[in-house]
Amino acid sequence: MTTADRPVRSVLYIPGSRPRALEKARGLPVDAIIFDLEDAVSPDEKINARNTLAEALQAGGYGARLRIVRVNGADTEWGADDFAALAALAPDAVLLPKVNSPDDVAAAAKHLEGETQIWAMMETPEGVLNAAAIARAPRMGGFVMGTNDLAKELNCRDRPDRLPLMTALGTCLMAARAAGIPCIDGVFNAYLDEDGLRTECEQGRDLGMDGKTLIHPAQVAIANEVFAPSAEEVDLARRRIAAFDEAVAAGQGVAVLDGRIVENLHVDTARRTLARLDAIERLGA
Numbered sequence: 001m002t003t004a005d006r007p008v009r010s011v012l013y014i015p016g017s018r019p020r021a022l023e024k025a026r027g028l029p030v031d032a033i034i035f036d037l038e039d040a041v042s043p044d045e046k047i048n049a050r051n052t053l054a055e056a057l058q059a060g061g062y063g064a065r066l067r068i069v070r071v072n073g074a075d076t077e078w079g080a081d082d083f084a085a086l087a088a089l090a091p092d093a094v095l096l097p098k099v100n101s102p103d104d105v106a107a108a109a110k111h112l113e114g115e116t117q118i119w120a121m122m123e124t125p126e127g128v129l130n131a132a133a134i135a136r137a138p139r140m141g142g143f144v145m146g147t148n149d150l151a152k153e154l155n156c157r158d159r160p161d162r163l164p165l166m167t168a169l170g171t172c173l174m175a176a177r178a179a180g181i182p183c184i185d186g187v188f189n190a191y192l193d194e195d196g197l198r199t200e201c202e203q204g205r206d207l208g209m210d211g212k213t214l215i216h217p218a219q220v221a222i223a224n225e226v227f228a229p230s231a232e233e234v235d236l237a238r239r240r241i242a243a244f245d246e247a248v249a250a251g252q253g254v255a256v257l258d259g260r261i262v263e264n265l266h267v268d269t270a271r272r273t274l275a276r277l278d279a280i281e282r283l284g285a
């Protein structure tokens with residue numbers, strides 16, 4: 001399974017400075033973990049967090065979960081040392097904060113060896129405007145929406161329907177899809193509000209997001225459920241494929257199911273739904 005087609009329904013941030021949380025994550029059913037050295041870690045904990053995280057990653061135990069390390073920006077006093085530490089941490093991907101242009105990615109790529117991918121935090125207006133080029137930059141493996149920073153930069157209001165963020169979410173999603181990389185939705189800050197989280201996950205799923213970034217274990221089950229194909233979607237996918245196969249066998253190019261047409265492109269979507277289900281089941285196994 002490549003990172004482009006593996007499930008990334010639940011992507012949990014863990015501050016690198018919290019040993020208990022780093023331990024707990026080994027048993028959480030998350031698809032991916034962002035081990036954070038940036039905004040979840042206070043300046044006086046930065047060096048300690050890097051060392052604590054190195055110990056945790058070297059000890060291992062994270063199984064098939066995608067291991068992503070978010071470093072501090074190259075323009076900060078910690079960025080260069082974070083990057084230097086990556087060789088020993090050997091994560092699947094490094095997540096760059098506040099990416100503004102493909103040049104930011106190219107500069108980071110020069111310091112990486114092996115297969116390590118680069119993922120980009122999409123959280124600045126300039127980054128969003130350059131999303132298509134960033135998505136095609138060297139080693140680019142995925143986008144993570146930074147909706148808190150975006151809201152700050154846009155000076156927009158915090159609305160439950162996220163209307164002010166829709167342009168940025170749609171632009172980044174479009175760029176990610178054109179480049180064939182995943183796009184993960186931003187965090188829902190009220191981590192004990194299950195109904196609010198579910199509504200926002202549903203919205204992200206409706207938009208086409210691949211998963212949700214999370215900040216607390218209590219959010220994992222809802223993201224895993226919403227970003228997996230539902231029983232109804234799986235049933236419809238199977239019936240569409242069967243109806244189309246039957247139509248083709250009868251010499252027709254279009255089938256009709258439940259009063260709606262089914263064309264080739266709907267069958268592609270149906271097959272993708274079933275492939276997603278398979279990938280989730282394989283990851284669980």
Ligand SMILES: CC(C)(COP(=O)(O)OP(=O)(O)OC[C@H]1O[C@@H](n2cnc3c(N)ncnc32)[C@H](O)[C@@H]1OP(=O)(O)O)[C@@H](O)C(=O)NCCC(=O)NCCSC(=O)C[C@H](O)C(=O)O
Pocket residue numbers: 012013014015020021022024025036039040121123145146147148149150186187191214215216217
């Ligand atoms: C929000 C928190 C500070 C709450 O922590 P805490 O008070 O410890 O919560 P609980 O007591 O309810 O925790 C229960 C147990 O769960 C473990 N735990 C808590 N959080 C995590 C976690 N993220 N990963 C793994 N495990 C976690 C606790 O250790 C407890 O375990 P146990 O002792 O066994 O019972 C805290 O959740 C937290 O710090 N969350 C992460 C915050 C974070 O990472 N923020 C930065 C990312 S958001 C961002 O920057 C996005 C982007 O850049 C943007 O711009 O939008």
Ligand SMILES: [Mg+2]
Pocket residue numbers: 039121123146148149
């Ligand atoms: Mg941010």
